Amino acid sequence: MTKPKVLISDKMDPNAARIFTERGCEVDVKTGMTPEELKACIGEYDGLAIRSSTTVTPEIIAAATKLKVIGRAGIGVDNVDIPAASAHGVVVMNTPFGNSITTAEHAIAMIMALARQIPEANARTQAGEWPKSAFMGVEVTGKTLGLIGAGNIGSIVAARAQGLRMKVIAYDPFLTPDHAVEIGVEKVDLETLLARADFITLHTPLTDETRNILSAENLAKTKKGVRIVNCARGGLIDEAALAQLLASGHVAGAALDVFATEPAKESPLFGQPNFICTPHLGASTTEAQVNVALQVAEQMSDYLVDGGVSNALNMPSLSAEEAPKLRPYMALAEKLGSLVGQLAHGNLTKISIEREGAAAGLNGKPITGAVLAGFMRRYSESVNMVNAPYLAKERGLEVSDVRHEREGIYQTLLRVTVATEQGDRSVAGTLFGTDSPRLVEIFGVGIEAALEGHMLYIVNEDAPGFIGRIGTLLGEHDINIGTFHLGRREAGGEATLLLSVDAPIPAEVIKQACALEGVKLAIPLAF
Template sequence: MTKPKVLISDKMDPNAAKIFEERGCDVDVITGETPEELKARIGEYDGLAIRSSTKVTSEILDAATNLKVIGRAGIGVDNVDIPYASGKGVVVMNTPFGNSITTAEHAIAMMFALARQIPAANTRTQAGEWPKNDFMGVEVTGKTLGLIGAGNIGSIVAARALGLRMKVVAYDPFLTEERAIEMGVEKADLDTLLSRADFITLHTPLTDETRNILSRENLAKTKPGVRIVNCARGGLIDEAALADALDSGQVAGAALDVFQTEPAKESPLFGKSNFICTPHLGASTTEAQVNVALQVAEQMADYLVNGGVTNALNMPSLSAEEAPKLKPYMTLAENLGSLVGQLAHGNLTKISIEREGAAAELSGKPIEGAVLAGLMRQYSDTVNMVNAPFLAKERGLDIRSVRHEKEGTYNTLIRVTVGTEQGDRSVAGTLFGTDAPRLVEMFGVGIEAELAGDMLYIVNLDAPGFIGRIGTLLGENGINIGTFHLGRRQAGGEAVLLLSVDAPIPQDVVKQACALEGVKVVMPLAF
């Protein structure tokens, strides 16, 4: 079996390459290439490991014809076009925990530097001055820290601040009351936080909702004399408005590790006595650099070799331990999606994915993704679990996932129902044993079949002699039947026939089958 091939295109700890090799991947370390050089090279790789230097644009992704996963050693993925990668079926991962402590500690260090004006005092002292009376600082003990973003890094900052005997007020739309109590912080809306905080730290990603969250308007709402720290993402603060607030004294001091444009060669903030900055050092510790490099290598190798998905930004997580257990379910789900997609007529309007018994106890998102991958394969030959939900959304498909705790006729069951202009169409399947997917119901007719290879689907009137006629027709055309599956609602009514054959059935044979007495529908299938 060919080993997955990975390119490390940015500088990272050399142990990352060793992990890829130990886990069964071939790896090349080629850093510092131009976009044109990367574009010319990327087509031969299954995985791309990056830091912040490599820009994974739509042009790079178009050239990455074999790419399956991008791993960002770090938190921010501003340098990856995630929507385009998703459309291409490429998993995008990051390492949100590898540098969390380092970034949180940098924010605390910046807060202390602001409170005691350490950079300016250091500069003047080393210049031969002794400006003891020029630097009157403030204590952090007893002050209120306003935390904008209470996720992984924000929660670490909160813990450190509480240890410094600060009060912490947190604003985060996703923060629950229970989580706030667990963290020991007060949950508040943004306006309340701005009016009460003596220090404000930001720990949120840059999105349309968070861009310029500290706008000119919001800076005017802050408590006079507030000190602001941003070690998260550039663009969260209106830098021109912050410069004016520093001049007016509304903001007593600001410390930024990130800027809207990086590298930051110029800024309205530069040169102000109450402003300090660092060149995006939040994750720059020896421990963090090692951690994120090793973590991204482990995650990418697990995906490429075992199918495990960890810290993905565009598909559900699936551990390497879960993947083998889910694999037969996902095969079944994908086949059911493919079957109903091939057989349903007219434009699809909705899809319902139901899980019963043992299937209901498993993670639903991977199964849903597998169903959609099978369904959307009728519209794209490059579809997979990553881009299938996006393709379904583009087509306006209403997706519904249902979990039934009850166990029915089968120990485990997945049912896929699509809505069409002609009404709903439903198929269902189960596992025989623990790993043998089988179709057990088709449009209300009980039928047991393995969905694999080339097949022929026929609906006919249940009458003597039909099986002989279809067998003779296929035999006369040199088509060998592998398996033969029958089902019917009642004697003399409609019957369903599923045949597996050894080769695709020519269109002229399909036409001959349609002309047989009693035949209503004939359709070739492929799995």
């Protein structure tokens, strides 16, 4: 078996390469490449490990014909075109926890530096002055800290601030009341936070919803004398408006580690009173650099070698421990999705995935992804679990996952149903043993079969002589039958035949099969 091949294109801790090797990957380290050099060599690799220096453009992704995963050692993925990666079926991962403590500590350091004006006091003292009366700071004890974003980093900042005896309030649409209690913060809306906070610190990603969240309008709503810290992402604050409020004294101080444009060679904030800035140092500690490098190597190796998916931005997570258990279910799901996609015709607008028995207790998202991967091959051959949901969304396909607690005749069962112009059409399957996928029902007809290779699906009248006629037709064209599966609704009614053959059936033979007496439908299948 060929080992997955990984390229590390940015400088990172050398232990990352060691982990890739130990976990069964080949690894090349080529840093400092130009985009043209990267584009020229990326076609050799299954994985690409980066930090912030490499920009992964649509052109590079298009050239990466073998690429399966991009791993960003760090949180921000602004340098990766995620839609392009998703369209090409490439998983994009980051490492959101490897530098959380480091970034949170930097935010706390900025708060303290603002409160006591440490950078300016240091500069003037080293210049030979002794400006003791020029710097009157404030205590943080008893002050209200407003968190915009209370995720992993925000929660750590909250804990550190509580240790400084600050009161912490938080605005985060995803923060549940129970988790707010757990981390000891008061959940508020944005208007309340702006009005009450003595210090505001941002810990949210840059999205369409959060871009300029501290706009000129919102900055004007802040409490006079507020101090603002941003160690998250550039673009969350209107920097020109913040500069004006610093100059007017409405904002008593601001500390930024990130800017809308980086490197920040110029800014309206430069030179403003009590403004502190650092060159995107939030993750810059020895510990964090080691942690994110090791974490990205572990995550990418898990995916390339074992199929585990962690911290993916465009695919459901699937731990390396879950992967072996879910793999046969995903194989069954993909085959059922492929089957219904090949058989159901017309404009399909809805697909439902139902799980019962043992399947009901599993992680449903990878199963749904596998169904869509099989189903969407009716539209494109280059489909996998990463890009299938995007293709489904583009086509307006409504997807639902239904979990049933009930017990049926099978210990585990998956059912895939699509809405067609003729009504709902469903197929169902189970596992024999623990890892052998089997079809057990097709469009309401019970039929047991393995879905593999080249097959022929026939709907015919249940009458004597038909099996002989279809066998004779295939034999006349030297088409060997591997397996033969029959099902019917009732004696003398409509019957279903599903057979496997050793090679693709020519279109002319399919046409002749459709012309046989009693045949209503004949469709070739491939798995």
